[in-house]
Amino acid sequence: MIKLDNLEFESFNSKNIKSFFLKIINYSILASMNYFEINFVIVPFEEYISDVLASELGEIGFDSFVPTESGLTAYAIESAFDEVKLKNLLSDFPFEASIDYKVTQIESKNWNEEWEKHYFEPIVIENECVIHSSFHKNVPEAKYDIIIDPKMAFGTGHHETTSLVIGQLLQMDLKGKTLLDMGCGTAVLAILAAMRGAKGIVAIDIDTWCIENSIENLKMNHIEGVNVQLGGAELLIGLHFDIILANINRNILLADMEQYAACLSTDGELYMSGFYVQDIPLIEAEANRVGLKMMDYHEKNNWVAVKTVKIN
Numbered sequence: 001m002i003k004l005d006n007l008e009f010e011s012f013n014s015k016n017i018k019s020f021f022l023k024i025i026n027y028s029i030l031a032s033m034n035y036f037e038i039n040f041v042i043v044p045f046e047e048y049i050s051d052v053l054a055s056e057l058g059e060i061g062f063d064s065f066v067p068t069e070s071g072l073t074a075y076a077i078e079s080a081f082d083e084v085k086l087k088n089l090l091s092d093f094p095f096e097a098s099i100d101y102k103v104t105q106i107e108s109k110n111w112n113e114e115w116e117k118h119y120f121e122p123i124v125i126e127n128e129c130v131i132h133s134s135f136h137k138n139v140p141e142a143k144y145d146i147i148i149d150p151k152m153a154f155g156t157g158h159h160e161t162t163s164l165v166i167g168q169l170l171q172m173d174l175k176g177k178t179l180l181d182m183g184c185g186t187a188v189l190a191i192l193a194a195m196r197g198a199k200g201i202v203a204i205d206i207d208t209w210c211i212e213n214s215i216e217n218l219k220m221n222h223i224e225g226v227n228v229q230l231g232g233a234e235l236l237i238g239l240h241f242d243i244i245l246a247n248i249n250r251n252i253l254l255a256d257m258e259q260y261a262a263c264l265s266t267d268g269e270l271y272m273s274g275f276y277v278q279d280i281p282l283i284e285a286e287a288n289r290v291g292l293k294m295m296d297y298h299e300k301n302n303w304v305a306v307k308t309v310k311i312n
Contacts, residue, residue: 034078042071164305183248187214250275261290273305
């Protein structure tokens with residue numbers, strides 16, 4: 001197991017950053033969908049209980065989670081939220097803990113206003129890559145300087161999953177390699193990949209805000225030739241890549257991994273993130289089923305990024 005120990009935060013602590021940027025996932029979707037926020041209070045509170053609860057909630061339609069001091073806040077799209085299933089889950093929960101919850105419908109938020117309000121400082125990863133907004137002053141110098149104005153899209157490098165994948169990108173030989181950024185968000189991964197020599201880059205996301213923001217960020221960083229597309233795994237038919245980055249979530253990865261594997265070249269590499277350490281057995285089992293071999297994983301604050309290689 002390798003940890004990224006050179007991740008630097010200039011302003012808020014990592015827990016606040018994690019909480020805020022996980023919320024941004026929901027704000028981007030809320031632009032076009034109605035969501036419910038469910039606040040869970042766990043007594044007695046243990047972090048491992050919160051992690052297991054999040055994992056089980058993911059099985060019944062919840063798609064984003066924010067850790068709190070006393071439990072967990074989870075989000076589900078209106079059409080996916082089923083309170084009967086939720087009550088059944090809690091009644092069968094495997095740990096001896098009291099779990100109460102409160103349901104709230106969320107109003108959408110403007111990412112520009114949220115970003116300006118919280119004003120996070122630039123982030124430096126592995127002493128090689130600095131990510132900052134266009135309005136930041138006194139930006140630290142680094143080999144790779146990336147400007148990201150996230151608006152309502154997710155992916156600034158502050159969250160563990162993004163920083164883990166960036167750490168992997170900084171170690172790869174990308175020159176001349178074809179690359180897919182699946183679930184591109186702000187396109188920060190595609191931008192760094194282009195700066196490090198990758199070619200034929202495709203960036204895909206299901207969210208219109210992400211596509212618009214990706215295009216804007218690519219222009220701000222003077223990156224050309226990245227093919228940005230709106231959609232999901234259905235767009236991958238007939239495409240082929242040397243490297244695929246998929247920083248999404250466990251359920252989507254499990255559902256779409258076979259399609260990722262199908263468009264990888266032999267010995268091609270698939271890097272996946274957006275899930276917890278305890279999810280690795282499920283991810284590895286599906287990888288084995290579709291002809292991928294798990295090589296290693298990197299972990300930070302219980303979030304992981306795994307590397308797999310196509311073996312046939």
